[in-house]
Amino acid sequence: MEHPDRAAPGATESPPLTVYVDDWRQRATIRDREDRWSHLLADNQVELHALAAQLGIPRRGYQRHRRSAALNHYDLPESFRLKAIELGARPVTWREMGRLTREWRRAGVPPDRPGPP
Numbered sequence: 001m002e003h004p005d006r007a008a009p010g011a012t013e014s015p016p017l018t019v020y021v022d023d024w025r026q027r028a029t030i031r032d033r034e035d036r037w038s039h040l041l042a043d044n045q046v047e048l049h050a051l052a053a054q055l056g057i058p059r060r061g062y063q064r065h066r067r068s069a070a071l072n073h074y075d076l077p078e079s080f081r082l083k084a085i086e087l088g089a090r091p092v093t094w095r096e097m098g099r100l101t102r103e104w105r106r107a108g109v110p111p112d113r114p115g116p117p
Contacts, residue, residue, distance in 0.1 A: 018043055019051045021081050021089040022097040035077035039097065040084060043104060045072065054087055055080050070104035 025036040042048035049059065052074050065071035076084060085091050092100070 019047055019084070019089045020092050020097060020100060021076060021084045022092055022094045024094045024097075025078065025081075030075065033077060035079075037075045037077060038081045040074040040076050040081075040089065041072070041097065041101065043100075045069075048072075048074070051084060051087060051089060055083055068101075068105050070101045 019040065019042040022039045022041075024038045026038075028035070028037050030037065040048065040052065042051070049062070052059075052061065055076075057074055057076075057080070061074050063073055063075065065073075
């Protein structure tokens with residue numbers, strides 16, 4: 001009997017997509033909310049938006065970076081950061097996040113297509 005978690009022989013698996021949340025925790029006030037803020041990024045924008053939606057973050061919270069699509073992100077207050085981790089986001093240090101985004105930029109992350117807010 002074939003194990004359900006294993007790929008069939010000869011099948012190729014695509015690399016797992018991951019959403020990351022850093023430990024930046026910068027104190028700031030955004031829209032009258034004073035908190036410690038971190039960043040939610042992903043190696044796939046569809047997955048990033050899906051997790052943001054699960055957290056209840058409106059699409060207007062998505063920040064497109066002017067220099068590189070690899071830096072597009074959502075800002076997260078601390079309570080949302082913890083919830084993102086519960087939902088499967090991988091916690092990383094802000095230094096690790098910097099390394100990841102450099103790798104994505106070198107790999108030529110395609111520009112994000114403008115979509116509805």
